[in-house]
Amino acid sequence: MLRIGQGFDVHRFAEDRDLIIGGAHIPYDRGLLGHSDADVLLHVVSDAILGAIGEGDIGKHFPDTDEAYKDADSKVLLSKVVELMSEKDFRVINIDCTIMAERPKMLPYIPQMQTIIAQLLKVEIEQVNIKATTTEKLGFVGREEGIAALAVVLLGKENA
Ligand SMILES: Nc1ccn([C@@H]2O[C@H](COP(=O)(O)O)[C@@H](O)[C@H]2O)c(=O)n1
């Protein structure tokens, strides 16, 4: 059986926050605001998987009203999502992600993000594709107010 899922998320920039995208710590003068570490890329990967297995979204599983998730490491949240996926006997076939950011340049950090995400998903690096784009100075991304990301995932389950 094959199942597809998608995720979309946005976080605004804030002073005095680390910029963490796909688990990579990116040197920059601002980070992203959130209840968790605001790793917008890991959030869309989590949401895409939850969507594919019909389990809602990360807000349902890790509410932003719960102090347990204050400054939470999104790698831990994604690991819990992967556990849920595995309990349902699904595995990731491939995932394709896009980061929308006017700045900073993501390209140098993409191999590191791929490695981290592949480890968390328990797949090979080749099964994880990550792209980055500006929005040509248009909209909230273009005004450098925040970063958006999206992901599409294909899951498979044997003998079903
Ligand atoms: N934050 C970003 C945005 C883009 N890139 C890389 O630059 C290429 C060109 O971007 P355009 O938005 O001008 O099409 C893009 O394909 C990415 O490889 C980036 O690294 N970080």
Ligand SMILES: C[C@@]1(CO)OP(=O)(O)OP(=O)(O)OC[C@H]1O
């Ligand atoms: C991840 C959670 C939980 O800490 O918080 P945020 O970092 O605010 O992220 P968001 O994508 O807005 O919503 C999901 C939340 O439940």
